[in-house]
Amino acid sequence: MSDIQEFQSKDIVADPTQEALNVLSERFGSQVSPDDRKNYTGLVVDRDALTDVARIVRDELGYDYLSSATAVDYLGYEDGDYLEMVYHCYRTTGGAPLVLKSRTPRDVATLPSVVSIWPGADFQEREAYDLYGIYFNGHPNMKRILLWEGFEGHPMRKDWREAYYEEEHKPFGSRWPAGHVTRAEEFNPFGRNVKYPEGFTMDQAYDVSEVDHYEGLNLGVQIEGGIQTDRLVVNLGPHHPSTHGVFRMVVTLNGETVETLEPVMGYLHRNHEKIGERNTWGMNMPFTDRLDYISSMSNNLGYALAVEELMAKSDVKGFSQPTERAELIRVLMVELTRYVSHTWSIGFLLNDMGAFFTPALYGIWERELILDFFEATAGSRMMCNYMRFGGVAYDIPARLRAQAILENDVIRDFDTMDFLRELIFERMPRFVDEYHKLLTSNEIVISRAQGVGILPPELAIAYSTSGPVLRGSGIPYDVRRAQPYSIYPELEFDIPVGRNGDVYDRYLVRLEEMRQSVRILQQVYPRLKETAGMPVFGLDAYAPRISEGGEAYGRVENPKGELGYYIIGRQGKEYDQNPWRYHVRAPSFINLTALEEMCKGHKVADIVVILGSIDIVLGEVDR
């Protein structure tokens, strides 16, 4: 462990941008230049050189892990209107990112695809094509991903306006200070959230949204070893009990064996990013709750970290870093959330294996205990909206009413610290052991999970998977250690890894992570007692104005994987309340890139189990 830490700290000190620039400018000259805008980092790469640069960055500089790839629309900026693609590249050995940027004009927007270098860019480039209209040359499957084929326009562009458009930024003039409350439907000729191109009538209404899913599937009869089997296309979802929400897969089967699998998503695409760019900084916090709606607390933390980074860069008046107690409460909440999410996920993995609901009920019951605490602290069971920039919204309450832990039939009034002690030191460790005893050596679990959905470590990195999927494949990459945040460097915990990269190893990793979470909580608890009474939030940062602008990328280790927020603030008085760009690097979404690889060659019934082992949440996949 000490070796790793030493290596990491050395790695973090070195400036990755300068180091990369030294190597790259020798070969590419002026095609690679540092991004010298204020509060920006990284390298701007000419688009003709992008793939070559990316290859060297991966192979020679060792940035093998593409965390996030996203587009930004710099419309109306001083240095010209252009679209910019931003790539955050990491080393799986840890350390700070190398940020690559490449620009394209807005009218004919094309960029070379980096899928051949980092296959994990696949869905992310399709998303950029869908929402920004950047065409990626060389992408194997360039079509829309979140919206449907035939949708008019690319909605994340700054000049695209939604049907209920009111103003560029909140607070809208009609609401504040004018104070009128109207319903957007009343101003729309159709009374709905729709807008059509000019002159559009029913005669032009063609639904081509389904056509693309079935093209190129080579349907036909194939004869194999004397047994005649038909190739068959099966649609799983979007209404299917085992897809964990409104996820859909178009699967080609040969007999019962999976030949191709294409995820179809966007059935819960609710425009977090477009809404987020109209919102003020603070307004986005409750929206982050609804991304991965099982772990709202850790979503909050990622966004708070990103905005805090930007606020620190921009010297916002009155902003101070969170106090020790605020950090402790944050870690307490985040680790409880990780525990909740993993109990839920393991319960539903068993559900997918056919153990209908009994293991899930065990998990849900554990969750309820913790939700009682969340409700008492934040005021809501699921959508906590609890973190703030520079702290948390309120301190934990002195007392709470919760279902008794040991006598579990009555709601009782507890001292919060007593409740937490019982929870953290007795109930939670005992429950993990119980889960382990019931499931780990269960015959059905072993036969359904071992050797199913294998993802080799090289591919796990290449597909940019994260969280238990990456660690289940044997890569000890955890953001809490790789690029530590909050008070994690002061805490002792291990990063569990799997050996075989199958469903069973992902299950074991989750189970062990629950143990490690309990271990962290046990270290946090006494320090919470010591810091009682310390303030947790400076009110000055409640509605920040970030006047200098710049970019920030805040990432946290969420239960599902690495959650990142890429935010940009624009300089100027009229822009300082709102993010110019608000992008969510959603772990569930990117982990799905590897789904086809894991499912190929398995039986159709295994798809459900493999999907369960990735543990997706649709709020985060579709955003």
Added chain:
Amino acid sequence: MSNHQSFDLHELHDPEIPIPEGLEGSIAATSLSRIYNWSRARSTWPLLFGLACCAIEMIATASSRYDMSRFGMEVMRASPRQADLLIVSGTVTKKMVVPIVRIYNQMPEPKYVLAMGACASGGGPFKEGYNVVSGIDKYIPVDVYVPGCPPTPQALIYGFMALHKKMEGQQLFQRNSTPWYSRGPVDEIPIPILGPDIIDPRQASLLRQEVERQAQGVAMTEAQAEAGD
């Protein structure tokens, strides 16, 4: 059924009809409508169908702490053809409303829809989003709205109770109360079309009117421009 602690016939019994002394609770004299609605309301099978965040609270409601089986609702069917109640549990997007209308059309009558949460009721926090439908009631009829983001399990249970109340108020022999027993098939809801934006076929005439209005508007501005010259 003499043990009226476990099965109480009092709630079924019409108090205006006298019952011999000593038999209270073991005999119920009631109307056909009453017993029909009573049994329907106590075996409302929901569709196993989750959309978004609210689905998690729906699952929590079904689990042991809140326990939907107290209402005879634990039988969640995965097929719409076996379900009585569609719980729209989450944000309805334009892409998803197409399957939802299909699912609704496949459910047999009598069927009910419960809009769970702010999004399903009216768009909720995501209303302004370009891919979000402002409430499922724009496409299919809704019987009960449950507010909240997400509603707590208690709120959802209150919604179930409101639905049961509605069911018990429907009179079997009044046509407008039970339209599914009228002659002829019940009209299906037309499936929305995913064109440049979502199109409800029922709004075809409105679309044409809008085009005409636009054309007039354009003509007027051209005329004005000429007058200006």
